[in-house]
Amino acid sequence: MTVSTDQLASLAPEAARRRPVPLWLAMVAASLPMFMATLDNLVMTSALPVIQVDLGASVEQLQWFLNAYTLAFATLMLAAAGLGDRIGRRRVFLWGIGVFALASIASALSTSAEMLIAARAVQGVGAAAIMPLSLTLLAAAVPEAKRALAIGVWGGVAGLGVALGPVIGGAVVDGFSWQAIFWINVPVAVIAVPLALQALGESHGRRGPLDLTGVVLAGVGVFLGVWAIVRGNDDGWTSATVLGSLAVSVIALVAFVIRELRTEHPLMPMRMFRSRNFSAANVIGLAFTLGMMGSVFLLSQYLQIVMGYSPFQAGLRTLPWTAAPMIVAPIAGILAPRVGLRALLVTGLSLQAASLVWMSFVFEAGTGYPAMVPALAMAGIGMGMTFAPSTTAVLADMPEQDHATASSVNSTIREVGVALGVAILTAVFLANGGTLTPTGYADALQPALLVGAASVLVALVAAFWIPGRSRA
Structure with a gap:
């Protein structure tokens, strides 16, 4: 029996049938929407004091401005990845961009705290389709030999979103209004859609009912x-x-x-957890984001409430912490094949735990900003050494058909960590008498940061379970 060329092509993997695209174009197409989704995790932090006054929000509602996003984000990523496997990853990715843009418009038009919380939840629905599928589409679009570099750049862009969130939020609030932090997502989405159609091919994964x-x-x-x-x-x-x-x-x-x-x-095949890389990376993702992102939430407001900086000034002063990952993460991605994942993760998490302990003693009423810079920079370098290696470990032992599910599991766990970090560290802050005043903020911040440091130490212990020779 003879098989035609067309029949052979139909049997070939989808990734092999796609025409090659430049590496840089694939990275931009996959990373730009992910940057937009990552940016909105923290873009509100600098604007929270302004929004609180404008909408009359309570401390609990301030948390829900962030948690409504992260909870919807975390809850639906597994479903989005499963849907992408079945009806097309790029298709669901594009739907996510559209939903995110529309919800951003609704957020900008909100006139009450309740409306903003609801719009933020819908934003999280769109982000749930963007984050895990962006990594899966990127991994399929680049040659395997360049995958570690591409993931490193992807992690750097994620770090860029973290870095620019408080800065962009502060700059926009100071120069325009808090509503403008949501309007800026619209042109990004308009650019991202044709880029994805041009550079990212359609692909599918596991089949079967959702x-x-x-x-x-x-x-x-x-x-x-x-x-x-x-x-x-x-x-x-x-x-x-x-x-x-x-x-x-x-x-x-x-x-x-x-x-x-x-x-x-x-929805989440439990067999994946037989992999030491995958299991350890997910423990790291939960504990690391809980400790660090909860701390970012509190510290960004400390700079305004206690030190008296404007939103933009406060955002700029977080850069020693938040800008470092966009520089360090791509370097870590390049080094991973040479030194192994465990060495990078242990070093990075050690730096972060130490930095939070340092901050807990430095960030007191009357402390000058220059004294804070070394601890902020240490935290940023540590985060940069964690982003790319932990993401690489998630996919290291997974067949390509499981990439979307593996990525969505890890992204889900990280977003749960963000939500829990904001909730738990704020609970510790309030339990120690914390209030949104200069005198009531500083004293309650120290125990909250120490809880964050303890969570990062849990991630550090998990990093030792990464196989010693586990490389990108």
Whole structure:
């Protein structure tokens, strides 16, 4: 029996059938929307004091401006990756960009705290389709020999989003209004769509029905767990509302794991956790983002409330911390094949834990900004050494058909870490008498930062489980 050329082409992997595109173009097409989604994790931090006054928001609502985004983001990434595997990764990626842009417009038009929280949640839905699929589409678009470099650049762009979030937010708020921080997403989305159509080919992964039961169980578990932590200080940690929410959260998450072990088409195949690289990278992702992003949330407001800087001035002063990853992460991606992932992760996480302990003693009322710079820079260098190696470890042992799911699991866990970090560190801050005043802020900040440091130490312990010779 003879097979025609057309038949052979139809049997070839989709990645092999696509025409080659320049490496830089593929990296820009995959990274630009991801930059937009990452930017909006922290772009509001510099604007929170202004939004609080304009919309009359409470401390709890300030948390939900961030947590509504990160919870929707975290809850739906697995579903978005599963949907992309089945109907097309690029198609779902483009849908995500469109939803994100429309929700950004709704955020800018919000006239109450409740409206803004709802719009931010829809933004998170769009981001859920962008973040994991951007990495999957990039990995498929570049040659395997250049994948570590591409992931390093991708991690650098993620670091750039973290770096420029407070700066752009502060600059826009000072120069225009807080609403403008959302309008800037619209032209980015307009540029990103044709770039993705030009440079990123369509691809598919695992087939089969989407595990909607798993989506619901995971969503309920994550949402109620974070909600209980946010309400703990106001309602009381022993109140029926808080304890009941925590209990339902644990039950839902246990049921999710049982469901994933038994179903024929799991949303999150538990076999992935047999990989030491994958398991350790996800523990690192949760503990590292919990400690560091929760600290960023509190420290960005410290610079305004205690030190009296404007939003833009405060954003600029976070750059020793937040700008370092965009420089260090690509370098770490290049070094990973030479020195191994574990060495980079252990070094980077050690620097971050030490920096938070240092900050907890330096950031006191009356402390000058120059005394803070070394600790901020140490934190930034450590973050840069963590982004790319931990992302590389996630995909290191995974077949290409599982890249989208593996990436979405890791991105989900990181976003849960962001939400928990903001909730837990704010809870510690409030429990120690913290208030949004110069005298009530500094004293309560120290214990919150020490809790953040303890979380990063958990990530450091997990880094030693990365195989010693595990390379990009």
